[in-house]
Amino acid sequence: MDFPPIREELRGLEPYGAPQLDVPVQLNTNENPYGPSAACADDIAAAVREAALTLNRYPDREHVALRAALAAYLSRDTPHGVTPDQVWAANGSNEVMLQLLQAFGGPGRTAMSFAPTYSMYPEYARDTSTTWVQGRRAEDFSLDLDAAREAVERERPSVVLLPSPNNPTGTALPPEAVGLLCKAAASYEPGGLVVVDEAYGEFRRSGVPSAVELLPTYRNLVVTRTMSKAFAAAGLRLGYLAADPAICDAIRVVRLPYHLSAVTQAAALAALRHAPELLGRVDELRAERDGCVDWLREQGLTVADSDANFVLFGTFADRHAVWQGLLDRGVLIREVGPDGWLRVSIGTADEMMAFKQAMTEVMQTVAARTLGMEAQA
Template sequence: MTASAPGRAGTAAPRLADLPLRPELAGEEPYGAPQLDVPVCLNVNENPYPPGEQVVADAAAAVAAAMRGLNRYPERDALALRADLAGYLGHGLTADHVWAANGSNEVMLHVLQAFGGPGRSVLSFAPTYSMYPEYARDTHTRFVTHPRRDDFTLDVDGCLAAIADQRPDVVLVASPNNPTGTAVGLDVVTAICRAAPGVVVVDEAYHEFARPGTPSALELLPEFGRLAVSRTMSKAFAFAGGRLGYLAAAPAFVDALRIVRLPYHLSAVTQAVARVALAHAREMLAQVAALRAARDDLAGWLRGRGHEVADSDANFVLFGRFADRHAVWQGLLDRGVLIRETGPDGWLRVSAGTPAEMEAFKTALTEVLDASAGGTTDHDQEQSR
């Protein structure tokens, strides 16, 4: 190991490569979508409509009350918050059936800390959420995938074959899936639950945006004691900055997550503000219908321009295919519109936004594609994905 140069204050300042990292972390980069100061941000699937003034006022009062007791640790198991979340979900759930953490990211990490680990594996269906392999890496869990169909749906027979072959300890099913927006039918989830030797988690982070009539895997909880359904308040609830994710499952499943969680993992302020948001659920979710309509309008507009578009039940659209998707992404950014360069090669993902944001995106994409032959869609080349 090379000697590191002293820092400005006389403290050693090693390079990352000089530190004794775990071998599997060598060369890794921190996860995260670009956070750039641009006029139109459509890259992280946020609800673009902020909370109303009454919600802001009630949240400020709740924070003030929490601050008066901030010299004490918060309620360790967030029982009142979990009861509110159970009430929001319905389906006869109680606080004992619900777990909450700092975003659904921490919820998923708890799942793999409890049910994954060295010598264990987690199976998911690609393409899917890019954080799943990182949860696996961070818990020393082997991550394996089975491919989706060309239209990004799940082939039941293929899923069952993968389960029989891999015998995974955890199966992660995103519905609607990120980055494709694809919802998974309950018949598929049921088949997976019956075949899986371990636990199954259906990640419903975008469920509130699903088209009317799309069922939730919450309906299956009474039948399957090893099934969990995760949600988040970051998307539909316009609460991304609040960092609150949660999971519904049998009480024993929740108890398993309580074993691995850090003490006092949810601050008193987070719990207080999340309860205010849930008390104002109707108002916080008021723009969901508008965002669904914006998504569907955007998908129709893109198809009208000759693009391939994945059917979406989320608040975003995956579209392509491009010979050089990065050039298209960069061209949009140069025009003040930030979307996400993710998913299979040749595809891009754009979040549903306000009418003004949607118009800005359409204008910018038209300019980019009209200006560059490299931005034309790649239909005729029959690219495989």
Template sequence: MTFPPLREELRGIAPYGAPQLDVPVQLNVNENPYGPSQSVVDDVAASVAAATTALNRYPDREFTELRTALAAYLNSSGGSGITPDQVWAANGSNEVMLQLLQAFGGPGRTAVSFAPTYSMYPEYARDAMTGWVVGHRESDFSLDLDAARALVLEERPTVVLLPSPNNPTGTALPPEAVSTLCAAAGDGIVVVDEAYGEFRRSGTPSALELLATHRNLVVTRTMSKAFALAGARVGYLAAAPEICDAIRVVRLPYHLSAVTQATALAALRHAAELLGRVDDLRAERDETVRWLREQGLEVADSDANFALFGRFEDRHAVWQGLLDRGVLIRETGPDGWLRVSIGTADEMAAFRQALTQVRKELS
């Protein structure tokens, strides 16, 4: 046996993570570029200070107040009648997803998704010792619903993972796709990952609207993106109470710290303000998509706070050229494509200038 005695299937695997580089324009991890205002900072600081007075005690392991606040927020953002016992939260939507695979996956079970999709999904499955089967999207990154349904019926997965808007493409799913796959999954759960849900274009519905119709539907969200709270690590889901109860079996004791709960509650009190720049980012995204297409590039339709664009014969050379000019984007997605997060107007202007220079240099 080789030391340390790592599981064989984990040997030689690099940890997940986008490059963290100190450059002037960072547009690679889909963060909200607008930080919290001083009023939000003050409320978070006061709330954390209050929580600190009782740090000798464990926090509320059911995070009752936070679940109530999250239910109220979801009911104002696409949901209806969602109750606190239908809400679960954890340290980022990553932990939420892992808990779902721990509870509903496992040896002899399968999870299904459709590529290109979020690169962490197969890692969640691997860590939960769950089989991983991936179907494929159409050339425009939409879902061939007949093929997707056939794959689910063939594989009988206990978990289906459907990001909407999809990462890395930004593509949103129509409600009929969610309903069809919920029906095909039978007793398996269908997880619609709406990490970027607040950025969807006008007229694009949320899967929250279907919760009352499908008992096996789970809708996940995060406070990292639209809420500009990436550093706090708060993710959550809405689902049937039975699903939330099942997750409690696999959660670690007191998994949400008192400080995390206090921070999230303070942010939710300022939801209108924190989400106030979402419209600006939507407009900047649409302008970025328009400009990229004017340059003769292909761009996926996006309902998220990023744009996937290409195609490049040597995408790494383009990525490196941008980095050399102080602009960091993400080398991800299908071969030949790159993804740029939507930043401030000044950051996007710097991106456009750098990309123009790089393309000219490489032509």
């Protein structure tokens, strides 16, 4: 008898995770390379110390103060404003997504997205016994809106997951996409939610709007965010969503009791007080990203347009050899996405210079090896 008696569909599967290697230049998990200042860290430490004095009591299970602060932050992205009862938070946007599937997915229900996209989406569906349906993106990784609408109307999903910018491609949704698919998901009974995952939303290029603006128009719209990326708080593990209050109420049914610790709530509130500082390097990272895109294209590589803090580039006959060549030179990027493609997170100017130098050496090595093979042939 096999042990342990795990669910059959989970047997033999490997857990999700990017390589965690001790190398000089780590550009593989889309982290913000600029950490909080000493003043911000001191504020967080003071807030956590104050919370620690109350750890004999359960935290505020409704995280009211945090929801109010997040609503005030999100209100910057819409003239309509966002109210605290429209906001829900959890331990990273991963838990937010899982809670959405727990509440609105499940046996006999369907979730869908359009590949290539975030590899955790089908795992959320699997873990909640939700049927997973995957459409396809166009060759340039954009979303064919007519095809996407037809797919939603045909499959009648309970939840549509639409990252913007998309991971791992960095592609942003066109403004009309959200409304079109919200209407499609409302055209059948009992209807479906459209979840726009804006984990990298703060990095979008000028003129690309946030879906938060559309919340008053589409009741079945959910917009998710995280403090892991632009806020330079990946270690905090705080994600959140904005939606109709009825959607937040439904999530409260499936959340675990007191799911956000007092320490997490205190640290997140302190970080939000320092939002201008923590977001202060976003413009710098955008410029570094655009420079990276230009440089990679100058090397003759194909590069996806990016509105995120990472760049997908290729294509390589043996992408693992390129990944390994970079790692051998102290630069760790991510081997992810369609075959032949690699993804690099945007780091500091020095880190990006190290990446470019290592990439130049690796491409020269690959070119020399290719020439040698051709000569032997």
